[in-house]
């Protein structure tokens with residue numbers, strides 16, 4: 001391949017960007033604010049789940065960073081499991097179809113379940129998951145989300161615990177992606193529109 005052609009194919013993939021931070025229009029929630037909030041949520045959950053041996057369910061992939069930080073702030077015995085679902089793919093709008101890519105390994109029957117999400121946007125992902133968990137006879141089901149974007153809700157759903165409410169913009173970082181990228185940003189930022197338009 002000619003050098004020029006190779007260069008343009010690399011650029012098209014965003015591989016040669018000096019830094020991911022260049023694609024961010026605005027930092028919405030700093031690393032420090034996230035750390036403080038996670039500590040606060042962890043303290044609250046420690047009180048509320050004492051003696052309940054909760055099963056914390058991480059909704060992959062977005063909630064991976066939040067979940068692993070959160071459980072380290074919960075000073076009680078608990079168990080972790082992971083479920084992988086996807087409805088956004090490489091788009092900034094929900095496809096409306098929630099696909100289960102990996103189911104739980106643990107039975108939720110009789111368990112106190114805490115669903116850990118990174119963001120509730122339309123609410124479609126969570127409402128699908130909650131229906132599924134209810135059918136499986138959990139003793140209790142609660143939801144903790146780092147971010148809530150209530151403006152775009154299409155189903156009636158309110159989280160039990162919430163870190164931050166965010167405006168109606170596509171946000172990335174700290175687990176949240178656009179087309180699988182930006183999950184490793186240490187903060188939550190708004191993506192420049194030119195990146196996805």
Ligand SMILES: O=P(O)(O)OC[C@H]1O[C@H](OP(=O)(O)OP(=O)(O)O)[C@H](O)[C@@H]1O
Nearest residue numbers: 060061062086087088121122123124125
């Ligand atoms: O309320 P909703 O409109 O359903 O959006 C929220 C869901 O969408 C994202 O997942 P996504 O499908 O992008 O999968 P990912 O976590 O692997 O990125 C996010 O992590 C939530 O799970």
Ligand code: HPA
Nearest residue numbers: 121169170171172176177
């Ligand atoms: O704003 C968002 N950013 C990343 N992933 C998402 N999934 C739903 N909403 C969002």
Ligand SMILES: [Mg+2]
Nearest residue numbers: 062088089177
């Ligand atoms: Mg995603």
